[in-house]
Amino acid sequence: MSPEEFRKHAHEMVDWMADYLGSVEQYPVRSQARPGEIYGRLPETAPEMPESMADIFADFKRDVLPGITHWQHPSFFAYFPANSSPPSVLAEMLTSTLAAQCMLWQTSPAGTEMETRMMEWLRDMLGLPTDLHGVIQDSATSSTLAALLVAREKATGWRANDEGLAQLGAAGITPVVYVSEEAHSSIEKTMKVAGYGRDCLRKIASDDDFAMRVDLLEKAIEQDIADGFTPACITACIGGTGTGAVDPLRAIGEVARKHDIWLHVDAAWAGSALILPETRDMIDGVELADSFVFNPHKWLFTNFDCTAFYVRDPQALERTLSLVPEFLKSREADAVIDYQNWSVPLGRRFRALKLWFVIRSYGVSGLQDIIRKHIKLAEGLYAAVQAEADFEIISPLRLALFSFRYHPSGIEDETQLDDMNMQLLETLNDSGELYLTQNRVRGRYTIRFSIGQTGTEQHHIDNAWAKIQKTARTLGV
């Protein structure tokens, strides 16, 4: 395909893209495709001869679109958002055209240096301590993995990377990690990946607000020390996935300092809201943290993937992850950052560009306006749900997240309530009018309501709430 043919096709696609952005509400939020349906539409084998872009694009519209769940639909209230924005898409267009691989400074100085600047911008926008140094990663999971690895190295006297955990275990060193029971499953996953093992993850019970109980944390650490384990890391959760739980960071940080344990803060979703000064009581004590992660690709209008991972001591991170064979050496290495030494994968896209486009295009005040609007929408909906006698709040409003269930009077059997709400959720999602996710809170099946789509307005919330009430009350109960 020549540059001129590309120009022609790309203009056609831009028109479709602009139309899509303007008409996304016409699609069902969650794809209505059945298992195997899209697979069945795609040929079993690759074509031997070239096919025209007109055919490919037509097939995209006919065969692929029905299998898309529209994450950018303003009635997407499932999971957490992975919101995007027009300036972010523009940047992605340029990024994919340059197709630079930014593993080293030399392989695109602008990739590295803009990343450094954008991480500084974000750090300051969130009110994080100025001695934190950031890097863009693919996911919060990968960042938490990196944190657990540095913590592992530090706690074992920098021996685990070389000797391996098995040999350290034989020498009586078994590192352990602490999280709240409300923490994200990714921490359990990274415990497996990093070789700690799930049995070495201490899940600390939470209080009535779903926040980690620091008295139990301290007790667990002391017990582990007495039993000969090596406390390596505490992961504090700011805005947990299930209930938006916020752990008491300062108190946890003081325990971490006292015992010289790495403190990692997982604010994957809630971190973006920290651009609002009025939310920053959530991270009181953050100056005690050793690392901090949040996802601009969740709630800051920047295409996935874009995770911001901060560490206070980048040398410790590099010492943990760096490996520079001859063909990755460069003469500037001492004067620059080679971000491949800050993450597990070697290859890196030019991901800073979309942050630059988004932050400049909206301005900090513009970004604040949208997140404030989301929180205000959530407050209004939360009050509306509270006001209805046959609905029950299960976890309180945190920023723009809460969970509830339908609970008509006279039904007290928990299994029956679970089944009823499961049916409610599936019916709502099957309607295509909105998309919600379930959770279990202290054993009870609940429905999460998470607001954060770029284009969500009051009427989307009103429509969703009307649909929820009507569907619940006609479930045949």
Next chain:
Amino acid sequence: MSPEEFRKHAHEMVDWMADYLGSVEQYPVRSQARPGEIYGRLPETAPEMPESMADIFADFKRDVLPGITHWQHPSFFAYFPANSSPPSVLAEMLTSTLAAQCMLWQTSPAGTEMETRMMEWLRDMLGLPTDLHGVIQDSATSSTLAALLVAREKATGWRANDEGLAQLGAAGITPVVYVSEEAHSSIEKTMKVAGYGRDCLRKIASDDDFAMRVDLLEKAIEQDIADGFTPACITACIGGTGTGAVDPLRAIGEVARKHDIWLHVDAAWAGSALILPETRDMIDGVELADSFVFNPHKWLFTNFDCTAFYVRDPQALERTLSLVPEFLKSREADAVIDYQNWSVPLGRRFRALKLWFVIRSYGVSGLQDIIRKHIKLAEGLYAAVQAEADFEIISPLRLALFSFRYHPSGIEDETQLDDMNMQLLETLNDSGELYLTQNRVRGRYTIRFSIGQTGTEQHHIDNAWAKIQKTARTLGV
């Protein structure tokens, strides 16, 4: 930014993108920016108020472009290619517009099901065994990490994920891994990440062709068993980064089967060339492999990131990496694939779409034509370098990679030769006319020549070779 404003800006960018694709040769291949130069052009703090896209785009062209190393330049001969193509960029435009997060089948059935199909297409295009099941990962490093993790679980009786390696080590179980000394540094990195430790990586010496010596592999395994270690994985290298080394897969596979050790094949770069039937002697014995990885984002005209990772037993992979909390459960889970269970990160872009665009747009025959051309160009250049008395081949041609050094008669001091070639490389790269990477082969500093850019033609090779000869001979020797 409204959809109509987006439309206007996106059309402007498309014109720039098409111009860029047509004029990339006008830029220096490797950025000429000095350390800190781009950083210094970016303001210290984020703008409070919105800025116009016209300003942002103008700044992109003025401040960012000089800091880009042009990976899509046809005179890019460094590292391995990370080549792209117009159809791939078109697909990335759509992907970023949909901005679907394909972690679960339900979160975009088309993302999952097209990924399954594309992995089948690629598997068959490469002539891989039909009982391999594929998943798209971000990098070969992450895929090798996944392989080492399954191998770790299998070798420890599925205990490491739960108990952790330290507790297994205390119980006398220490898993070890085998690679050739020519293998990529990523394997050493993943040894650290997965908790094995570098000391548990056995680097097996290679023969004169840089291929792993199977006699030494078997000896090492037997010694480890005698010493009480647990052999977990052998990683065979097909097309190593340094010299393009190809390990004897069948012989290694037989050793792996005999000792029931997981066999992982790293064909990150060379894998794409397997779409040419004439190259498949490289993977004779691949039916003995448990996992296989290659990077379409290197040499198959598909934007980074796009790594194809295959396993024979996906249940083993899922058993190793799956973790499904309540909010990730879905009613279809038993009937579909949720690819988040096949990789470390939870979030996933819709990466299959660009493969679908590229394979259909070129057709298999079109892709074969370009790779055959690259190999032919490399053969011609290799013969030309061999023919010059003052140049020395250091590692033989493998597909489209070889390494050489300038070695004028009368100079036999190795340090002097190293310095001279270092100076040659830096001078060439500083010229902006081409971009090459160094390596060390058996202690000697060498220059790698790697051909694989989408647009590379005979005259780019001719110009590069003329430039190399002229520069070398005027180094002041």
